[in-house]
Amino acid sequence: MNEEKLICRDIVKTYGKKDVLDHVNLELEKGKIYGLIGRNGAGKTTLLSILSAQNPATRGTVTYNGMPVWENREALDHICFSRELNPIGSQGQSNLKVKEYLQAASIVMPNWDNELAKHLVEKFELDEKKKIVKLSKGMMSMVTIICALASKADYTFLDEPVAGLDVVMREYFYRVLLDEFADSGRTFVISTHIIEEASDVFEEVIMLDKGKIILKENTQELLDRSRHISGKAEEVDAMTAGMKTFHVEKMGRSKGVTVLLEPGQELKQTADVSVQQMNLQQVFVALCGKEVE
Amino acid sequence: MKGMKRSLLYWGRLMEKYFITICFLAVVMCLMMGLMQGEFSIDITAAYISLIGILAVMVQAANNANYFLPQAISFGSTRKESLVGMQVFTHIVVLQFMLITMLIVKYLPNYTSFETKELLLLYSFFFLTSCGAGNGVCAVILRFGKSAGMWIYVIYIVLIVFLEVGSMVADLGIGAVLVKSSVWGIFAAVIFDIVMIGLCAKAIQKYEVRA
Structure with missing residues (x-):
């Protein structure tokens, strides 16, 4: 039997003539918090999108527990990539109210924890009746955090989850994340530019530079x-x-x-x-x- | 609950909510037009109702491509589940629009001369071609982006406005002539819709969710 792992082998992603990801090999083990760090345009979001089958790779494979992730219901039930919300546009998802957006997520996500979602909405003091388009950047981050945590997916990816959050809410997010991690043993991959603040949370750090993984190591050992x-x-x-x-x-x-x-x-x-x-x-x-x- | 069931529930909720909103808007719009003109012209009201229904189908197709499909995939739905959910409820909503429009037109005094069969053919033709065109727009947006889809959208709207309002106001009866003559018009509309669903499926196959 395969050990529970999310593995990507030799992933290449090309847009036009540019290789955004260049032969990326990565193994994500269950029960760890990974920090994915890289400069703007390094390929972090693209990598998370491919790992969660939101985007196809040009070449290479992604497997969960030995099964291909692409268009595979069984594998996708264990993976959640909570994307940043786009405030542009007055129709569609931006025009949904917070409540409606979370409701839509609860329908599609198989392990949705409604109690946790409600609890977090309350703690973040989010107005559920407010339309997403009218939320501040920080509040949009809160919605994506709620989606990610309430999804209860074994592998949960967050892209810039603390962007726009004030220091109090950032602290609260890290605390909730660690509580959830301790309770469930889920795997989290967090991409962030606020590195120093999050470094205590990361068990392992993955550095991506110009589409290549240049380092994947235990954070403390790296610092040592x-x-x-x-x-x-x-x-x-x-x-x-x-x-x-x-x-x-x-x-x-x-x-x-x-x-x-x-x-x-x-x-x-x-x-x-x-x-x-x-x-x-x-x-x-x-x-x-x-x-x- | 399996993925397909979840997808149907997701699309069902979104599309039925949209349907109710458009029905409400259609009523408000007809009332406003009536108030502005000082009388409720039955011909114009009928034209507006069918026009709103047909355009709503097109607008929803663009919304699906731009927002609701990416959202469903980002929540973890597979492309296949999303395509099925989207198509099932697009066609259910089209059927609902068609039946409502038919009922209104059938029981308006000026149109009582229309046989139910004729109305069914007429509106099946318009709604099926709209549905097909919507799927075409959806495919183009998914493949080439919003602006390319918008051009097709504009061309189609102009065409429909000419056909619908033109035929009603100038009493040309273009749609009726098209459909009354044979059921081949409907057959062509069904084939058109199926081809466009195929194009949509092709575009979704390797669709990428972007920020």
Whole structure:
């Protein structure tokens, strides 16, 4: 019997001549919270869309529990990708009231938890009679969060769930997410640009850059081996000799680099060189940001 | 509940709500036109009612392609389930519009000379071609985007307005002549609708949900 996993193999997605996703291989295990981070246009939403069969891949396969996900009811019953709501337009879904939108979701989603949805509407202080088009950006995020959490899908994807939410509501979202995770053991994949704030929540982090997965690792282990080294250029070069360096910054005779230590590698702090631990946002900038000369 | 049942429920709720809204709007519009003209012209009222019904079918097709289909797929419906749900309820709503229009026209004093069979043929032709055209618009929007679909939409509306209002006001009876002569008109409309459903199915097959 297959272990419960969502697996994508060699996914390529091409729009025109551009490869938005370039041979992506990914395994998502059950019972983890993944952070999917990448710069704008890196392919995060496209990847989540393909994983949830909302978009077809140009090449490659996505399987859940060994079954293809594409047009497969049995597999799709376990997956939910709560997309960002589009405020543009005065007809259709934007013209639905919050209540109607959640009602439509409850009909299509097989494991919908109406009690949880009601509870969250109350906690977020959402006016159910309000039309989606009239909601603020933060309130639209709340609706997508409610959809995602109430779906009770084993694999739940959220695209920028905290966009537009104030700090209080963001904190509340992370708390509810962790409670739900603890209760159900569902898998969540959260794409976000507010990295530092969410890093405590992510068990694993997936970094996507220009359509390729450049890193998939336990968040704490990644942070434990990330170092920023700065000081005199010659000293920094000597210290990092033989190591792969990222995000090289040069300022006159000084230099700053980021390294990811491999098992067994160590750095010795000297008087002229500073070695610092990094947070997830700094690691992300080092790996996906532009080099600064 | 299985996926297909959920899909039928989803489309049923949306489409029936739309049907009720359009019926309400049609009544309001006819009353307003009557008030503006100072009298309730039966010919014009009948033309408006059938016109609103036919256009409503077209508008719903565009709404389905632009909003409700992407929404259903993003909630986890398969494309096949969505297509079936959408088509079943599009045709049920068309039937409802057709029956209501027929009933109104049948019992309006000026039209009592029409046989039920003639009315059935006339409105079947118009509603089936509208349904087919709606499915065509839906396919074009899904394949090429909103603006391409809107062009077809505009051309069709102009055509229908010419046929319907023109025939009523100038007493040309174009629709009646078309249909009275034979049932081949209906047959052609059915074939047209089936072909357009096929195009719609083809467009949905690899449809991508966009933000």
